[in-house]
Amino acid sequence: MISLNELTKTYGRGADSVTVLDRLNFEVGAGEIFAVTGPSGAGKSTLAQCINLLERPTSGSVVVNGEDLSSLPEKRLRAARRRIGTVFQSASLLSRRTASENIALPLEYLGVTPGEIRARVGELIDRVGLGPKAHSYPFQLSGGQAQRVGIARALALRPAILLADEATSGLDPDTTSSVVELLKQLRTDLDLTVVFITHEMDTVRQIADSVARLERGRIVETGALVDLLTDHGSPLGRALQPRLRFAAADDDAATWYVTYDSADVPGDWIQRVSVDLAVPVHLLGASVETVHGINTGSATLGIAAASDDAVRAVLAKYGLSGTPDASRETGVGGAPVSPVRSGAVPALEGAA
Numbered sequence: 001m002i003s004l005n006e007l008t009k010t011y012g013r014g015a016d017s018v019t020v021l022d023r024l025n026f027e028v029g030a031g032e033i034f035a036v037t038g039p040s041g042a043g044k045s046t047l048a049q050c051i052n053l054l055e056r057p058t059s060g061s062v063v064v065n066g067e068d069l070s071s072l073p074e075k076r077l078r079a080a081r082r083r084i085g086t087v088f089q090s091a092s093l094l095s096r097r098t099a100s101e102n103i104a105l106p107l108e109y110l111g112v113t114p115g116e117i118r119a120r121v122g123e124l125i126d127r128v129g130l131g132p133k134a135h136s137y138p139f140q141l142s143g144g145q146a147q148r149v150g151i152a153r154a155l156a157l158r159p160a161i162l163l164a165d166e167a168t169s170g171l172d173p174d175t176t177s178s179v180v181e182l183l184k185q186l187r188t189d190l191d192l193t194v195v196f197i198t199h200e201m202d203t204v205r206q207i208a209d210s211v212a213r214l215e216r217g218r219i220v221e222t223g224a225l226v227d228l229l230t231d232h233g234s235p236l237g238r239a240l241q242p243r244l245r246f247a248a249a250d251d252d253a254a255t256w257y258v259t260y261d262s263a264d265v266p267g268d269w270i271q272r273v274s275v276d277l278a279v280p281v282h283l284l285g286a287s288v289e290t291v292h293g294i295n296t297g298s299a300t301l302g303i304a305a306a307s308d309d310a311v312r313a314v315l316a317k318y319g320l321s322g323t324p325d326a327s328r329e330t331g332v333g334g335a336p337v338s339p340v341r342s343g344a345v346p347a348l349e350g351a352a
């Protein structure tokens with residue numbers, strides 16, 4: 001378990017000082033994956049460095065399993081760092097060492113005997129599914145394989161906390177999914193507490209139990225992933241929705257952007273909305289996913305000749321929220337297929 005209590009990091013002094021992290025609080029339990037997201041410059045890297053104790057917080061604390069690591073003297077800090085394994089964006093492997101030899105590094109630094117190192121490395125390399133690549137050099141590994149080596153290395157000292165700092169950034173979607181699946185499996189098998197820092201919302205949807213959004217050094221919103229995805233009023237929930245492209249509506253129809261607001265939206269909701277309104281409803285685009293067992297996502301509909309209030313009421317009946325005239329909001333429309341992007345989440349254009 002890790003908790004951050006009023007964690008603050010200020011660089012510089014006096015008039016030139018910059019507070020990069022401002023009184024952050026959160027707690028992540030064993031077996032939980034907590035994602036921290038936010039735009040460039042929000043303070044994500046600084047947060048990662050404070051969590052893995054490469055930087056000391058200016059005030060506040062980082063507490064792991066009841067012990068305040070941030071206030072330890074330098075000597076004890078070195079030992080405390082072993083409780084937190086870090087996976088970085090690029091696996092940053094030593095090019096002249098094989099996969100196994102890279103994983104062995106932290107054990108060698110600690111003076112573990114060669115026999116124990118061999119056994120532990122063998123176990124780790126199997127755990128990350130890289131047995132056949134044990135003796136390959138980094139240049140012989142794909143990006144995903146190198147990242148698996150990085151994960152195994154981060155686990156070498158049996159940490160309680162795994163910190164992933166943009167660990168999937170730069171990987172293609174399939175490789176990202178396989179690394180995400182591996183991390184989920186590891187947290188279950190090893191009861192790890194995972195702090196997953198990323199700017200990729202698609203990855204957050206795949207991996208997180210809970211999410212916090214960092215902006216200008218402050219946590220502006222946090223919650224369980226499922227709650228956020230079903231909360232139409234949540235800017236973070238909207239930013240987490242999959243991006244959607246949609247076709248143009250007929251001339252006599254209004255374009256509606258509709259989001260799932262409830263865990264109980266019926267599968268045939270479009271048909272039901274059409275029957276209740278007694279008008280044709282055309283599906284122009286949709287992106288729906290099952291996250292933690294509930295359907296979530298959004299759809300763009302063309303709805304002919306119905307009042308906005310009537311549409312809203314019928315949508316609400318099925319656990320949905322709607323915004324009319326999505327095409328006008330986005331400044332697109334007319335084209336056969338147009339990106340909705342910021343129109344769906346105007347406050348979060350460019351949001352990470």
Ligand SMILES: Nc1ncnc2c1ncn2[C@@H]1O[C@H](COP(=O)(O)OP(=O)(O)OP(=O)(O)O)[C@@H](O)[C@H]1O
Pocket residue numbers: 011018020038039040041042043044045046047199
């Ligand atoms: N050593 C430092 N001294 C002064 N300011 C710093 C220092 N390190 C970071 N900052 C500032 O802190 C802010 C947050 O930086 P940080 O790298 O943590 O953000 P980030 O969210 O990781 O951004 P990105 O996603 O672009 O990497 C930035 O404005 C940066 O200029």
